[in-house]
Amino acid sequence: MASISLRNLVKRYGHGPKANQVIHGVNAEIQDGEFVVIVGPSGCGKSTLLRMVAGLEDISGGEIAIGSRVVNQLEPAERDIAMVFQNYALYPHMSVFDNMAYGLKIAKVPKDEIKARVDKAAKILELGHLLERKPRELSGGQRQRVAMGRAIVRQPQVFLFDEPLSNLDAKLRAQTRLEIQKLHRELGITSLFVTHDQVEAMTLAQRMIVMNGGHMEQFGTPEEVYHRPASTFVASFIGSPPMNLLQHAPGARPGTLLGIRPEHLDVGSEGWEVVVDTVELLGAERLIYARLGGEALIVRVEEGRPAPQPGDTLHVAPREDRLHWFDQASGQRL
Amino acid sequence: MVERRPLATAISHFVLILGMVIIAFPLYITFVASTHTAQDIVQVPMPLLPGPHLIENYTHAIQGTSGSAASTAPVGHMMLVSLISALMIAVGKIAISLLSAFAIVYFRFPGRTFFFWAIFVTLMLPVEVRIGPTYQVVSDLGMLNTYAGLTVPLIASATATFLFRQFFLSVPDELVEAARVDGAGPMRFFWDVLLPLSRTSIAALFVIQFIYGWNQYLWPLLVTTDESMYPVVMGIKRMISGGDAANDWNIVMATAILAMIPPALVVLLMQRWFVKGLVDAEK
Numbered sequence: 001m002a003s004i005s006l007r008n009l010v011k012r013y014g015h016g017p018k019a020n021q022v023i024h025g026v027n028a029e030i031q032d033g034e035f036v037v038i039v040g041p042s043g044c045g046k047s048t049l050l051r052m053v054a055g056l057e058d059i060s061g062g063e064i065a066i067g068s069r070v071v072n073q074l075e076p077a078e079r080d081i082a083m084v085f086q087n088y089a090l091y092p093h094m095s096v097f098d099n100m101a102y103g104l105k106i107a108k109v110p111k112d113e114i115k116a117r118v119d120k121a122a123k124i125l126e127l128g129h130l131l132e133r134k135p136r137e138l139s140g141g142q143r144q145r146v147a148m149g150r151a152i153v154r155q156p157q158v159f160l161f162d163e164p165l166s167n168l169d170a171k172l173r174a175q176t177r178l179e180i181q182k183l184h185r186e187l188g189i190t191s192l193f194v195t196h197d198q199v200e201a202m203t204l205a206q207r208m209i210v211m212n213g214g215h216m217e218q219f220g221t222p223e224e225v226y227h228r229p230a231s232t233f234v235a236s237f238i239g240s241p242p243m244n245l246l247q248h249a250p251g252a253r254p255g256t257l258l259g260i261r262p263e264h265l266d267v268g269s270e271g272w273e274v275v276v277d278t279v280e281l282l283g284a285e286r287l288i289y290a291r292l293g294g295e296a297l298i299v300r301v302e303e304g305r306p307a308p309q310p311g312d313t314l315h316v317a318p319r320e321d322r323l324h325w326f327d328q329a330s331g332q333r334l
Numbered sequence: 335m336v337e338r339r340p341l342a343t344a345i346s347h348f349v350l351i352l353g354m355v356i357i358a359f360p361l362y363i364t365f366v367a368s369t370h371t372a373q374d375i376v377q378v379p380m381p382l383l384p385g386p387h388l389i390e391n392y393t394h395a396i397q398g399t400s401g402s403a404a405s406t407a408p409v410g411h412m413m414l415v416s417l418i419s420a421l422m423i424a425v426g427k428i429a430i431s432l433l434s435a436f437a438i439v440y441f442r443f444p445g446r447t448f449f450f451w452a453i454f455v456t457l458m459l460p461v462e463v464r465i466g467p468t469y470q471v472v473s474d475l476g477m478l479n480t481y482a483g484l485t486v487p488l489i490a491s492a493t494a495t496f497l498f499r500q501f502f503l504s505v506p507d508e509l510v511e512a513a514r515v516d517g518a519g520p521m522r523f524f525w526d527v528l529l530p531l532s533r534t535s536i537a538a539l540f541v542i543q544f545i546y547g548w549n550q551y552l553w554p555l556l557v558t559t560d561e562s563m564y565p566v567v568m569g570i571k572r573m574i575s576g577g578d579a580a581n582d583w584n585i586v587m588a589t590a591i592l593a594m595i596p597p598a599l600v601v602l603l604m605q606r607w608f609v610k611g612l613v614d615a616e617k
Contacts, residue, residue: 054511083512093533
């Protein structure tokens with residue numbers, strides 16, 4: 001097991017003035033045994049960052065250290081990492097056993113030890129009865145588990161996950177999420193997990209890195225990211241529906257933005273006067289899309305309350321301790 | 335058409351059977367002719383039923399003991415020559431194409447595009463077009479009347495390289511990366527992953543190239559002058575003497591039948607793989 005240090009990490013494609021920079025100086029210290037999720041929208045550089053740690057992308061600037069070892073120049077196989085790919089990347093012509101054993105065979109691990117390790121991993125992942133099958137004879141969830149098994153048998157210092165749940169259906173995804181958590185508790189191996197799904201990020205992460213446009217916007221626990229978003233981007237990316245960002249809210253100073261989450265607005269007899277546009281029922285709750293002056297505002301209320309009609313006027317009161325202030329120009333938290 | 339109507343079925347069967355008869359009839363005649371004596375065949379009308387001389391004719395053909403005016407090289411030996419060259423061409427071509435496609439798809443080296451196009455251009459230059467210079471090279475290298483002379487110029491070609499290139503391009507990048515993370519070097523990846531995945535394409539290509547090699551006529555005609563290096567397809571031609579001399583048509587026909595057997599066997603035995611390799615790729 002080991003910590004991971006990203007120091008001033010830069011990635012550029014191409015050279016000279018035409019170079020396209022996709023990672024802009026990321027700094028992060030990931031503790032030994034920590035489960036860190038990298039989350040962000042498509043094209044924010046999160047996968048690139050992970051692939052740089054894996055050694056599948058060259059590093060244009062800065063340093064990556066795993067444990068005390070700087071790994072910039074090392075091949076993926078020498079970095080003591082294991083990776084789970086989005087499409088699993090199982091070798092189609094090999095049995096499940098051979099898929100899991102392949103890395104060990106190349107590393108010249110003795111046969112009986114390979115068998116012992118694969119059997120152990122298969123037991124943890126309940127793959128025991130599938131060892132002789134070919135990947136094409138497995139379901140999506142089973143393939144996913146084989147991919148994890150392949151990572152486990154190598155007993156690496158670091159697990160890297162590249163959106164491993166995105167090809168599963170919603171139910172299986174939730175179930176696999178729990179399994180990954182359990183696995184991490186049992187093995188305690190430092191893990192980096194890339195996803196674009198904020199629910200995955202919030203539920204899995206001990207700490208999360210929020211990326212945007214190649215910059216690291218925030219690095220903190222899910223609680224910190226939710227309760228104290230570092231920028232308007234984080235505020236609107238984490239949380240569903242996103243945080244309301246109001247320019248002309250009552251009491252706002254010029255040049256600042258007021259942020260308030262839809263769940264922190266109370267409908268009552270006092271507060272801001274808003275006009276209802278639409279109402280959506282999500283099951284346990286309702287989303288009210290309303291206007292405050294000229295600005296859109298979303299309010300989340302419990303399903304049991306009477307539903308307002310479009311055109312109605314409501315009074316909503318923001319909870320004072322849940323207000324967030326941002327600088328309008330930079331988007332940074334004030 | 336998925337309709338099932340008796341009339342349509344009858345018509346389609348009639349057309350198919352007619353087509354088959356048209357194709358099969360010359361083969362049948364060849365076989366019939368190979369079972370008569372030379373005199374019987376030239377009678378009018380020629381016999382349409384197999385005669386009694388089958389074993390005798392084939393023995394003469396294989397051992398080269400017919401006593402004809404033209405070439406009497408033993409067919410048995412010619413078939414061996416054909417077999418060896420066809421195998422060398424098929425195996426050599428597949429090996430070279432696999433490796434060159436591997437290089438072009440997976441390695442970034444200076445001049446990669448140049449080499450790709452260089453290979454591409456050879457597609458437009460079949461053996462017949464470059465036969466003069468190729469003969470000069472082979473002759474200068476002293477490869478006349480050798481297996482190398484018979485096969486090497488035919489091994490170098492781009493079709494197979496292209497087939498494998500297309501196939502390799504369709505192998506997901508993640509597989510390459512997974513192999514890298516597993517610690518497999520390029521050649522290890524080639525042997526352990528790429529080659530097993532290409533099995534069906536290799537089989538299909540083997541069939542095509544074996545038949546291509548077996549059916550070579552023009553090139554062997556140029557580079558072999560020694561009867562012991564004649565492949566069988568060319569040997570058939572050498573058995574027919576020009577002018578008014580009587581030909582042992584029965585022996586010629588027996589040779590033709592013998593020459594057809596190996597390619598037919600290859601196709602029959604590898605049919606399943608062949609079709610699989612052309613229609614689907616296991617990925």
